[in-house]
Amino acid sequence: MVAEHTIPRTREEVELHERVRTLLDDSSQRDNPMREVLAELLERSEQQRGRLEKLVRISDGYHNVSRTQNMDLIREYDRQIMRLEKLARISDRYQSQLIALNEELKTLTLRDPLTGVGNRRFMTDRLREESERASRRGVTFSLAILDIDHFKNVNDHFGHDVGDAVLCRVVDTVRSCLRDYDVFARWGGEEFIIALPDTALDVAAAVCERVRREIEALNVSCDAVTVSVTASFGLTEHIAAESPSETINRADVALRRAKDAGRNRIFPA
Numbered sequence: 001m002v003a004e005h006t007i008p009r010t011r012e013e014v015e016l017h018e019r020v021r022t023l024l025d026d027s028s029q030r031d032n033p034m035r036e037v038l039a040e041l042l043e044r045s046e047q048q049r050g051r052l053e054k055l056v057r058i059s060d061g062y063h064n065v066s067r068t069q070n071m072d073l074i075r076e077y078d079r080q081i082m083r084l085e086k087l088a089r090i091s092d093r094y095q096s097q098l099i100a101l102n103e104e105l106k107t108l109t110l111r112d113p114l115t116g117v118g119n120r121r122f123m124t125d126r127l128r129e130e131s132e133r134a135s136r137r138g139v140t141f142s143l144a145i146l147d148i149d150h151f152k153n154v155n156d157h158f159g160h161d162v163g164d165a166v167l168c169r170v171v172d173t174v175r176s177c178l179r180d181y182d183v184f185a186r187w188g189g190e191e192f193i194i195a196l197p198d199t200a201l202d203v204a205a206a207v208c209e210r211v212r213r214e215i216e217a218l219n220v221s222c223d224a225v226t227v228s229v230t231a232s233f234g235l236t237e238h239i240a241a242e243s244p245s246e247t248i249n250r251a252d253v254a255l256r257r258a259k260d261a262g263r264n265r266i267f268p269a
């Protein structure tokens with residue numbers, strides 16, 4: 001392989017080189033005492049040039065390796081950045097899915113799965129908030145416990161599915177009679193609580209009467225049968241400084257009285 005000259009000669013250098021070569025090759029100059037010195041000088045100069053070219057080649061090689069290494073590092077860095085961006089996107093998605101799941105779980109723990117209304121826990125939380133709000137602002141709220149009459153008979157005569165259908169229709173009916181900010185939940189079995197914020201007993205009684213009448217007028221068709229039910233109500237107005245369970249207990253006593261008095265009626269505490 002012919003060594004590539006990495007240090008180009010200038011035109012003057014080439015000419016000088018040729019002139020010295022011609023002189024050295026000239027047989028008439030063979031006995032010139034300067035010839036030997038000139039030949040040695042040329043030889044030394046070529047060796048010097050050879051060393052310099054070697055140095056340049058090593059330095060170029062080193063430069064190329066380090067440039068390749070730099071390029072590799074930059075590519076690796078870009079790859080890692082892309083990977084990190086992807087991870088961040090996945091983590092964002094994962095986080096929003098977790099938040100949504102959390103919300104869903106929270107909703108599930110506060111909802112009655114059959115009817116879709118709030119459950120006992122939901123109502124307990126809301127009543128705590130409502131009684132705090134009442135004492136803080138000096139406002140009132142009324143609370144009614146609604147219990148479907150002889151519901152056991154519905155299940156016993158028509159089956160559990162019909163009983164479930166009745167529960168769902170009663171829930172829809174009650175909801176349609178309430179305002180958006182009224183609070184309604186299934187307290188357990190065939191028993192429900194209605195809390196009416198900023199509502200005194202007489203107004204609450206009128207709301208419950210409308211609900212009672214709507215339930216009485218219901219015809220629930222399911223599994224080839226049509227069922228009608230009635231409901232009894234124990235109603236009370238929250239007393240300042242009273243706990244939610246004390247309010248509920250008073251409404252419950254009124255409900256027992258409504259049942260004892262013949263059902264399908266509203267009894268105030």
Ligand SMILES: Nc1nc2c(ncn2[C@@H]2O[C@H](COP(=O)(O)OP(=O)(O)OP(=O)(O)O)[C@@H](O)[C@H]2O)c(=O)[nH]1
Nearest residue numbers: 147148149150151152153155160163164189190259
């Ligand atoms: N289908 C159905 N029945 C339920 C559900 N939860 C409770 N029950 C039934 O509701 C009935 C309640 O019966 P009781 O407590 O004796 O009350 P009742 O028959 O309504 O009688 P009174 O309240 O005295 O008028 C029981 O038969 C329970 O099995 C439910 O989610 N679905």
